[in-house]
Amino acid sequence: MLTLLFDIDGTLINTGGAGGAALIEAFREDFGIDNPAKVPFSGRTDRGIGTNLFAQHEIDDSPDNWQRLCDGYLARLPVHLPKRGGRVLDGVLRLLERLESQESVAIGLLTGNLRDGARIKLSYFGLFEHFAFGGYGDKHRDRNGVAGEAVAAARQHADGSFDSQRVWVIGDTPLDISCARMINAKVLAVATGMHPAGELADSHPDVLLEDLSDTDVVINALS
Ligand SMILES: [Mg+2]
Structure with a gap:
């Protein structure tokens, strides 16, 4: 095989950047961070990106916060995909x-x-x-x-x-x-x-x- x-x-x-846009929007709106830090996405895992974002903004990298970020991201992803060409x-x-x-x-x-x-x-x-x-x-x-x-x-x-x-x-x-x-x-x-x-x-x-x-x-x- x-x-x-x-x-x-x-x-x-x-x-066209739909994934990143959905994740950053979730972070901004659900965690109240106006200007999320730029963290590398290319080749990274979503869990790793979440950890980096939390660290940059001194947010506890807890299971609850991670779940909140996932839920926010997954809810927004279908909205951003058609917008991005x-x-x-x-x-x-x-x-x-x-x-x-x-x-x-x-x-x-x-x-x-x-x-x-x-x-x-x-x-x-x-x-x-x-x-x-x-x-x-x-x-x-x-x-x-x-x-x-x-x-x-x-x-x-x-x-x-x-x-x-x-x-x-x-x-x-x-x-x-x-x-x-x-x-x-x-x-x-x-x-x-x-x-x-x-x-x-x-x-x-x-x-x-x-x-x-x-x-x-x-x-x-x-x-
Ligand atoms: Mg790739």
Whole structure:
């Protein structure tokens, strides 16, 4: 079984910043912070972003506050998605359909998004049905923890046919590459997010592509 673990933002879709806008609006309105601090989003987990925001504003990083931020974010995300002109990235739908037509390929997610945030984003863009399992950013402050969760989910999904030597992570940030190394996976890095190919090359992915538009090239690489 070939296992493919896809990142979401900057790899499958570009939401035009809808996720960040929904999160910041939730923080502003539900926590009364007029000017939330700028914290890095790219490659981070939602749990980690929450911790950073709380720390910047000296808010207790408690389960209750985290739940309040999640609830506020998930309520606003469907409102922001249609406003932002996001899109499915080039070649993604064609690639997923081709992969699905192949035997012995398991397609999952390895994302810093909340599980429900991933579902809302991918459903909005008509991609959610393609992913049977995943690792998510609800609990892990660090992407390496998400990678471990994704592998455990892949193993369970494969029901005995999981092959730890045939796991790929497909992502758009240096953090996707480093978390893949933590699970001994290969990496296809794609320069459709915030990081240009030259910068991704510094992290030594196994394969580096400008985008996923050439389905044959991608499928030949992932084997
Ligand atoms: Mg990404």
